[in-house]
């Protein structure tokens with residue numbers, strides 16, 4: 001057990017690199033950050049001093065709501081200062097070290113929270129466990145990294161905060177009253193007879209057919225079960241009266257104009273459509289998207305899916321808490337509040353609109369013709385909720401905390417007026433970080449499924465995930481031996497070896513819907529690129545920055561390849577499973593060859609994937 005002093009003497013990077021879920025320490029970060037200088041430690045102490053002053057339940061705050069004082073509970077406060085550094089948002093490097101303070105105490109004293117369980121590495125079979133071999137690790141990096149960038153990325157050009165970008169109110173939403181908007185609706189409404197998904201073929205679809213479906217969507221009945229809602233939810237984005245002042249979100253069954261104009265509007269040139277042309281309120285827009293007139297309560301929403309007592313927490317991120325609710329997973333993201341949650345400024349409605357559009361657009365890949373896949377997690381529904389957590393949710397949170405040691409703030413701190421966006425998602429299984437892989441076949445199946453999904457989304461929407469760390473790759477075991485992908489009209493099946501992959505968390509992703517480009521300007525978040533040197537995830541953010549030259553609006557499918565390389569590293573060095581030295585060699589040479597590809601689509605042609613792709617569905621796993 002660590003004493004306070006011991007923990008305080010760790011550098012910030014070391015603290016951040018502490019593994020969270022299974023208590024495994026991030027080897028890369030530990031090695032590379034072991035020589036932090038006194039200055040950083042000094043800085044860290046001053047950050048801690050700041051935190052002592054931080055009181056989220058400050059009675060002087062405007063929206064102060066007295067909280068129930070439960071002296072036996074402990075409220076954790078981040079050690080990282082007012083703003084948790086951004087690269088730390090991700091699971092693989094998050095490992096936020098917290099201090100414990102008594103919620104009832106006036107004078108909060110730092111106290112290192114004791115580990116709830118002994119660090120334990122998830123390993124399939126002790127027979128294959130090897131003790132860490134630092135020499136081997138070093139040799140690996142010397143060999144594999146020999147072709148990599150010798151210098152770290154230059155300092156960010158634009159200093160600013162995440163919130164600043166939001167203040168600019170430059171979030172974008174597609175004009176849904178366009179040809180593409182209608183096409184998107186017709187896709188949602190009619191899975192079987194849709195046009196091809198390429199932009200040119202959208203244009204070839206008779207307008208009248210789209211208008212017909214569009215009108216259906218416009219007058220869609222709203223009284224649906226959650227399952228029914230899920231099928232039509234994109235139409236809810238459009239079911240806004242023409243008289244609404246939501247501008248771009250407003251539905252107008254307009255004539256598409258001449259074909260040249262339509263082509264221009266569907267062109268893949270960066271033409272972000274700003275929502276702030278009028279007096280638009282992003283919160284109102286979000287409500288419309290959720291097809292609500294006012295926010296509902298969390299318990300009202302959850303009782304639609306299951307008995308609230310059966311709710312179980314399944315994971316957490318910096319912004320979101322994920323709960324298993326019936327057969328779905330609900331990710332709850334607090335928004336628009338004026339106090340920090342988990343050390344971060346709460347996201348604004350406008351930012352969530354981006355993620356919502358991305359999620360719905362990726363849903364369309366499930367029913368596309370030319371470019372299709374099911375690897376991106378299905379968004380079933382979306383709701384705006386308000387109020388504090390109810391007893392069932394708090395109970396679920398606390399159960400998870402006992403088992404896993406939560407790094408998030410206790411939800412009892414949320415005031416009655418707190419607003420949340422709730423993503424109702426399909427259950428994707430466990431994240432790669434905590435999933436126990438059995439053998440090399442499973443590892444390479446993850447690679448082919450991720451590569452193929454990225455290639456499909458690249459082709460359909462110029463998609464880049466931009467944050468594909470091992471907390472954002474979910475896995476579950478299934479019977480299906482193959483999973484189908486359609487890439488530019490060509491069907492292929494990837495071998496699963498019984499493993500099904502789902503990709504989640506599109507917060508940093510970029511997409512071109514043909515109507516608008518949705519992206520997050522990472523130049524506004526310089527701290528994202530300040531993770532520990534040598535940490536693969538942090539290095540991947542820095543490499544993305546080199547590739548994009550900090551211009552995040554443009555298309556750079558190479559970023560998808562960078563995350564594939566990261567994934568190879570994870571499978572080589574962070575996961576244990578049955579494999580031979582030849583398997584290791586194959587992975588290392590794949591990583592090198594990936595350097596030659598500029599997109600996931602190109603990478604798919606690599607010989608490594610050759611025997612993982614077949615031309616027909618297979619019945620049996622193996």
Ligand SMILES: Nc1ncnc2c1ncn2[C@@H]1O[C@H](COP(=O)(O)OP(=O)(O)OP(=O)(O)O)[C@@H](O)[C@H]1O
Nearest residue numbers: 089315316317318319320322329425427428471505
């Ligand atoms: N659909 C899902 N099925 C199963 N588990 C999920 C699902 N969505 C999220 N989770 C769990 O919740 C965790 C946090 O989710 P997510 O990464 O989307 O939150 P976040 O706050 O955006 O995270 P980050 O800190 O990466 O920004 C995931 O790592 C995963 O363990």
